[in-house]
Amino acid sequence: MPWKSSCFAITFLFVPFLLQCKALQLLEQQPQATQREVNDTISEPTSLVQLIYFTPQDRPFKQRIVDQIELQMGVVQTFFADQMEAHGFGRKTFSFEIDVKGKAIVHRVKGQFPDKHYLYNTTNKVETEIGEQFSLSKNVYMIVVDISQKYINGAMGFGSSRRGGQSGILWIAKSGFQSQIIAHELGHAFGLSHDFRNERFLMSYGSFHLSSTRLEKRQLSKEAAEFLDASRFFNPNRTFSSQFQPKIKIISSLEYPPSADSLRIIFELSDPDGLHQARFHTNPNITDKNLARFSRGSPAFKASKRLNGQEMTVEFVYELSKVDVHDLWLQVVDSKGHFGTKSFSVHLQK
Numbered sequence: 001m002p003w004k005s006s007c008f009a010i011t012f013l014f015v016p017f018l019l020q021c022k023a024l025q026l027l028e029q030q031p032q033a034t035q036r037e038v039n040d041t042i043s044e045p046t047s048l049v050q051l052i053y054f055t056p057q058d059r060p061f062k063q064r065i066v067d068q069i070e071l072q073m074g075v076v077q078t079f080f081a082d083q084m085e086a087h088g089f090g091r092k093t094f095s096f097e098i099d100v101k102g103k104a105i106v107h108r109v110k111g112q113f114p115d116k117h118y119l120y121n122t123t124n125k126v127e128t129e130i131g132e133q134f135s136l137s138k139n140v141y142m143i144v145v146d147i148s149q150k151y152i153n154g155a156m157g158f159g160s161s162r163r164g165g166q167s168g169i170l171w172i173a174k175s176g177f178q179s180q181i182i183a184h185e186l187g188h189a190f191g192l193s194h195d196f197r198n199e200r201f202l203m204s205y206g207s208f209h210l211s212s213t214r215l216e217k218r219q220l221s222k223e224a225a226e227f228l229d230a231s232r233f234f235n236p237n238r239t240f241s242s243q244f245q246p247k248i249k250i251i252s253s254l255e256y257p258p259s260a261d262s263l264r265i266i267f268e269l270s271d272p273d274g275l276h277q278a279r280f281h282t283n284p285n286i287t288d289k290n291l292a293r294f295s296r297g298s299p300a301f302k303a304s305k306r307l308n309g310q311e312m313t314v315e316f317v318y319e320l321s322k323v324d325v326h327d328l329w330l331q332v333v334d335s336k337g338h339f340g341t342k343s344f345s346v347h348l349q350k
C-alpha cells in the first residue's frame with residue numbers, strides 16, 4: 001500500500017477533550033436487537049485492553065479477522081515491552097483480555113443495522129451500540145470495524161484517551177489493520193499525543209519511506225516510555241484508591257514583547273498522589289497539506305520534565321515563530337497515571 005494512504009492511517013489524533021467527527025445524518029432503519037456473541041464467563045479486570053470486532057447486521061463474522069486481531073495484539077504488546085525495557089523501565093507492557101487458555105477474548109458485536117447505515121459518521125453510530133453493552137469508562141477498547149469501505153470517518157484508524165488516563169478508545173478500519181497503526185492509536189488511547197521530533201518515533205507519522213512506517217522500525221521516545229511507566233495500563237496490578245488529576249496553574253505572563261524570540265512559561269503543579277511528568281506541546285508545524293489536515297490544531301510533543309513530590313514549579317521555554325497566536329498545551333501526569341491537560345495560548349503585547 002502506498003505510503004500516502006497509509007499515513008492517513010495514523011492520523012486522527014489524541015485530543016482527549018474533543019469529541020471526534022461531525023455527523024452526517026442518514027435515514028435510520030428500525031433497529032433489530034443487538035447480539036453479543038461472546039463467551040463472557042470471565043469477569044472484566046480493570047486497566048486492560050478489551051478487543052471488540054464489530055460487523056454490520058448484514059456482514060458475516062470472519063474467523064480470519066479474529067485470528068488476526070490476536071496475532072497483531074501479541075506483536076504490539078511485545079513491541080511496547082521491548083521499548084520499555086530499552087529505556088530502562090523493565091518489560092512493562094499493557095495486557096489484553098484473555099480466557100483461561102490464554103487466548104485473546106475478542107468480543108463480537110453484531111450491529112443493529114445493515115452496512116450502509118455505518119458508512120458515514122461510523123464511530124458515533126458504532127459507539128452508541130457498543131456503549132449499550134460495555135461501560136467504556138474503565139478500560140481501553142480497541143474496536144475493529146468491518147464495514148464494506150476501507151476507511152472509517154476518512155481514516156484508517158484513530159485513538160483517544162478518556163477520563164484523564166483511566167480509559168481510552170481506538171478505532172481500526174479494515175485498511176488500518178496493521179501492527180504499526182494499532183500501536184500508534186493505542187499510544188493515543190493511553191494518553192500520548194503526536195511527537196514529530198523524529199520520524200522513527202511511534203507517535204510521529206513515520207517518514208515517506210514505507211519501511212520506516214513498519215512497527216519494527218519504530219521506537220518509543222524515552223519521554224513517552226517515562227509517561228507510560230506511570231500509566232495504569234502498564235501497571236495492571238496496582239490498586240487505585242484515588243482519582244485525583246494534577247492541578248495546573250500558569251503563574252507567568254502569556255504576553256511577549258515584539259522583540260522577543262522566546263517566552264518562559266512557568267507552571268505551578270500539584271497532585272496529592274505525587275507528580276510524575278510534565279509534557280509541553282505546541283501546535284505542529286506540518287507543511288504537508290494532507291498530514292496537516294489531521295494534525296494541525298492538536299498537541300504535538302516538544303519537551304518534558306520528570307517530576308517528584310506533590311507540589312512543584314516548572315518552566316518551559318517556548319520558541320516563538322512568526323505566528324501571532326500560539327496554541328500550547330501542558331499535560332501533567334501523576335504517579336498513578338492520571339493526567340490533566342491545560343490548553344492555552346500566548347499573545348503579542350498590545
Ligand SMILES: [Zn+2]
Nearest residue numbers: 010011012013
Ligand atoms: Zn496519530
